[in-house]
Amino acid sequence: xxxxxxxxxxxxxxxPSDWELSDDLPGEEVFYxxxxxxxxxxxxxxxxxxxAGAGVILISPEKHILTYSxxxxxxxSNNVAEYQALIFGLQMAKEMEIQDMDVYxxxxxxxxxxxxxxxxxxxxxxxxxxxxxxxxxxxQSVKLQHVxxxxxxMADALANLAATLALGAE
Numbered sequence: 001x002x003x004x005x006x007x008x009x010x011x012x013x014x015x016p017s018d019w020e021l022s023d024d025l026p027g028e029e030v031f032y033x034x035x036x037x038x039x040x041x042x043x044x045x046x047x048x049x050x051x052a053g054a055g056v057i058l059i060s061p062e063k064h065i066l067t068y069s070x071x072x073x074x075x076x077s078n079n080v081a082e083y084q085a086l087i088f089g090l091q092m093a094k095e096m097e098i099q100d101m102d103v104y105x106x107x108x109x110x111x112x113x114x115x116x117x118x119x120x121x122x123x124x125x126x127x128x129x130x131x132x133x134x135x136x137x138x139x140q141s142v143k144l145q146h147v148x149x150x151x152x153x154m155a156d157a158l159a160n161l162a163a164t165l166a167l168g169a170e
Contacts, residue, residue, distance in 0.1 A: 036061040038100035038141065043089045044155035045072075045081025045107070046163040052076050053162025054085035055155040058093065067154065068092065069162040082107040083128035085159060090135040099140040104147045106156070111146040 040059040046052060052072035059065050070088055072081060086105060093101055105111050112118040113129055114136065120129045136142050149156060 038102050038143070039093065039098045041089045041093060041101055041103045042147075042152055042155040043082070043085040043103070043105050044152055044159040045078060045083070045085040046156070046159035047072075047076055047078040047081040048163055050075065051163045052081045053159045053165070054081060054088055055158025055160075055162060056085055056089035056092065057155050057158070058089065058096075058098075067158055069158040069165070071162045071165055077124070079107065079109055079122070079125055080128060081159070082110045083125065083132060085155070086110060087128065087132050087135065090132065094135065094138055101139060101141070102143045102145065104145050104152065106147055106149045106152040108146050111144050114144055 039061060040057075042057040042059075044055045046054075052075065054070040054072060056068040056070075057065060058068075068088070070085070072084055076084070082105065086103070089103070109118065110132075113120050113125070114132060120126050136144075
């Protein structure tokens with residue numbers, strides 16, 4: 001019955017033919033969604049016989065570049081240095097409240113272990129793998145990708161700089 005009442009009302013009150021329909025609708029901006037690309041993070045670790053360093057690059061959706069170098073105070077393997085660089089980068093991204101991020105590294109082992117393509121066989125890597133996995137789970141969207149060393153030159157340079165500075169700090 002309600003539908004019939006509406007139909008009767010519209011039949012009794014037709015729209016005048018000289019009325020113009022407005023295309024300037026209020027609130028149309030409510031439906032506008034600006035989808036930004038994700039942040040990008042590049043990481044690299046560098047371990048020498050007597051020193052180690054880590055480098056991280058964060059690139060915003062607006063292409064602002066943030067660079068970080070870390071001196072690693074304990075001697076470690078190159079794989080541990082790679083994990084530490086990744087963990088530093090993820091912690092910084094979390095503190096910056098970044099939600100969506102693409103992560104790139106030239107360590108095939110680290111990337112594929114985190115993608116569960118490779119098992120973590122070395123005991124010393126297990127705590128780093130566990131911590132990195134937990135951090136990755138805190139992001140809304142994260143994509144891991146292995147890149148060749150040539151695509152990771154800036155992070156590599158920062159890691160090597162930090163390793164060199166570690167030697168001078170002694």
